[in-house]
Amino acid sequence: MSLPKTAYILLWYPLPSETFIFREVENAKAAGMPFQVYALYGEARKHLSPQMAAVAPSVVRLGARAIPAILADMAWWAVKRPVETARILATLPWRRWSCLEVAGENVFAMCAGFSLARRFLADGIRHIHAGWANGPATAAWVASRLSGIPFSFSARAGDIYPQDGALADKMRDAAAIHTNNKANIAYLSGILPEAAGKIRQIYNSLTLTGRDAASVHLEPPYRLLAVGRFCRTKGFDVLIDACAILARRNFPFQLTLVGSGLPWPTALIRRRIRIHGLRARVFLPGFVSHDRMSELYAAADIFVMPSVVHASGDRDGIPNVIMEALAHRIPVVATDVSGIPEVIEDGVTGRLVAQRDPEALAEAIMALAADRDQALALAEAGRARVAALFDPATNTQAICDFFASIPTRRHS
Template structure:
C-alpha cells in the first residue's frame, strides 16, 4: 500500500523568475505533493491549473460588505477554496510579504504556515514596516527560515521567537560539485541581477584598475536588471569594451561554461540605501562548489560560506581598490586561485549541499503536519 504523501502549498510572487533557482529547487526537490501557487503576494494562479476560479459572492457577503463588516474578497476566497479542495496540510510562503498577506487566510481555515525569508524581505526598511514588522507572521508561523546568520539575528531582533527561527542557507545544484575548472583563462565571472545591492558597477570599476597591469584580463557579468544600461555606459566611458562582457541572462549551462575556464568568481555586494541586502547568494555557492575561489565582500551571508584567505578573498563593502588588488593577486598567482577553489569545493560539499537544505525543510514540514493532525 502506497504511503500518503504530504500535501504542501508553496506560495511565491513569481512563477519561474530566472534569479530564483532556490525556489525552483525546493519546488522540485521537497518530499510530498507540491501545489505551486503564484501571481503576487496573494496568489492568483496554481501551476498546472491556471487562474484560480473566482466563486460567486453570496448575497449575505454582499450585505456584510455594505455594512462595513470585514470579509474575504473574491481572490482570497478563491485561494481558500483551492487550498481546501486540494487538502493542503501546510503552506510554505516564499518571502515575508507573502506570509504577511496569507496569515489571516491560514488562521481562517486552520492551515499551518512556514515562512521562508530570502533577503530583501528581511532588510528593506519600508517592506518590513509595510508588513507591520511581521508581528502577525512571527506570531502565527510555526517555523521561520533564514538563509544567513545575520538574517537570523535580524528576525529575532524584529521580534520573532528565537526557537522558531532556523538557519538554513540554500545549496548549489549537485552538478556544480562535479565540475573541475581548468583555470585556463585570465577571466573573472560574475552572475546576478543588476541591482543596487549587487553593485555591479563597483566590480567594473575595480576591474578597470586591474587592466592597467593585466591588459589581457577579462570580466564577464551575467544577468539583467535596472543597472544593466548604467553598467554598459560605464564600460563605454572607461573605454574597456574589449575587456568586459555583459552577456545578459545566462542559463545554468552557460554559467558552467564560464566557470570551467575562469580564474575566479567575483561579486561586490553592498547594503543599499533602502536597507536591501543579500541573503546567501546562490551564485556564490555554485561558484565555490564548482571549485573557483570567490572574490566578494564581507556582506551578510557571504562570510558564512566563504572563509577569507581560505576558500576565497573578501573585502569591505565599497572598497573598490581592495577588490582590484585581490583580482591582481589571483591573476599573478594561479596556484593560489586553484588552492582556494579546491578548499572552497570541499567546504561546500561538507556544509552547504542542496540535499541538506531540502532535508531540513522536509523535517520542518513533517513536524508541522504531525503537530496539526
C-alpha cells in the same frame, strides 16, 4: 515521518532566476513531500529550462485573469467570516510599505489570499508555506487567518531587507520560519524576539555542480566572471570601477558580466563601462540559462561577487552563484555582506573584502592572479565547504523535517 499536504505559495513558478527555489521544491517533492505550488502571478515563459517547462503545467496560477474570482471569494468570506474580513481589509492595506511597488504586491497578495483560502479548504491542504516573506507570505497569512490552516514562510534576502509593513505580524502568527543563512537569524530575532524559537536555518541546496574542476589557467589575459541580476544589491557598478583600476595598472584581464535586469540599471552599467573606456575588456552576454552556465564557469579564472547593502537596507543573502563557482573550483573574491562570510572566509576559502571598495576588490583580484597555487588551494577549500553546507540530500531532508515538525491542527 508524517508530511502534511502543503500549499507552497510564490509570485512566479518556475522562474529562471530562482533555480534554488525550483530545486528546493522539486527535490522535496521527489523525496515524498506533498507540495502543491500556487503562483500569485501568471506564467513566466522565457528562458525556462526543459525541467522547468515540464513542471509548469502543474502549477495553480492566479494572475490578472483571476481577479473576478478573487472579488467573488472576498464577498464569500465577507458573509462567512465578516469580522475577520473587515479586520483584514481595514488594517493590512494601510501598513507602512517601503514603496508603491511593494504596497501593490502586498495588496494584491492580500486579495489573492481570500481566493487561496477557499481553494486550500477544497483541495484538502493541511499546511500553507510561502517561499518568500513579502507578498507570498502576506497571501499565506491572510489565507491562514480565514481558513484556520497553519502557515509558515521562508525569509531570504530582499524580502526581509528592509522589512515590510507586516513582517513582524507575519512572524508572530506563523507556525514556523526558515531562513537560508545564519545572519538572518539574528536580524529576524531582533525584529520580534518572541519569534526567535520559531526560526530554523536551512541552507539552499546546490543547484549546479561542477562535474569537473575548472582549469583555472590564471594566465594573461585573466578571465574574470561575475553573474547576477542587474539590480541595486549586486554592486556591479563597484566591480566596473575596480576594473577601471585594474586597467590603469595595466593588469591584463577580460570580464564577462552575465545577467540582465530592468532597462534603467542595465543602461547605467553600460554607461559606466563606456565612461571608463572598458568596452574592449567587459563583455555583457545578457541572460544565460542555468543549463549553460557550466560552460562559463569552466572558462573562468576568478569569480567576483561584489554584493552591497543598498541605502534602503536591501541586500543579498548568500548569492547562489558563489556556491556554483566554488563547486567548479574557481577562486572567489566577494564582499562581506549578509551571509557571504559563512561561505567565503578570507584567506581560507577565498578572498573577502569590504563592500563598496573598488580598490580592495582590485587588489584581491590581482593577489589571486599572482599566486595560482594559493588561489587553487582557496578554491579547493571553498569547494569542500560548499559540498558540506549545501549538499542537496542533506538539505532536502532538512526541508522535509521542517514540515514534518509543524503541527497541522487548524486554529480558530
